[in-house]
Amino acid sequence: GQQLNQSPQSMFIQEGEDVSMNCTSSSIFNTWLWYKQDPGEGPVLLIALYKAGELTSNGRLTAQFGITRKDSFLNISASIPSDVGIYFCAGLLGSNYKLTFGKGTLLTVNP
């Protein structure tokens, strides 16, 4: 199946720092989604991107749909302890309705 490479696998940061993570693929996607998963819970949709070059914000979170349509980036500004969790990217290929998920970035924020 299609592969999404998500990096980094994990991050340890201090409260107040900015965070960046990304997903790349050898395939062209027409949708990128970013999710956050807290321990013991299901993934929660943070941001959806539908157009190449699109930049969308949700509070302190900003995500971009790469111009090549093969990558996407998520930035978190001024991190706080409740940002802790696993962040997943997911992409949709062409007319295929099945999402492909990255393996996640585990974020730890030290107060």
Add this chain to the structure above:
Amino acid sequence: DADVTQTPRNRITKTGKRIMLECSQTKGHDRMYWYRQDPGLGLRLIYYSFDVKDINKGEISDGYSVSRQAQAKFSLSLESAIPNQTALYFCATGLAGGPSYNEQFFGPGTRLTVL
């Protein structure tokens, strides 16, 4: 109330037992999905349904079956559970059209342990 609910939230069973996991949604979405999550492997699609009469296999359907009893209900069965089916199972829903049709919304998950 939660839009997507899953029951049970936790289940421990023995090898060879038949298990059913249930999912209900109040979002009015046509599409429903079952995923499993394993450490280091991310989310993998088991089955999906675009409406009550439409059932499709995902990438890892062997050992599983599903039933779409109504628009709002989608159940996953393990006919004869085996230990490597120990995982977190998630149900998700999505719209069939409109500007947000690619977005999927997840339930809280079921933690299944097969001994």
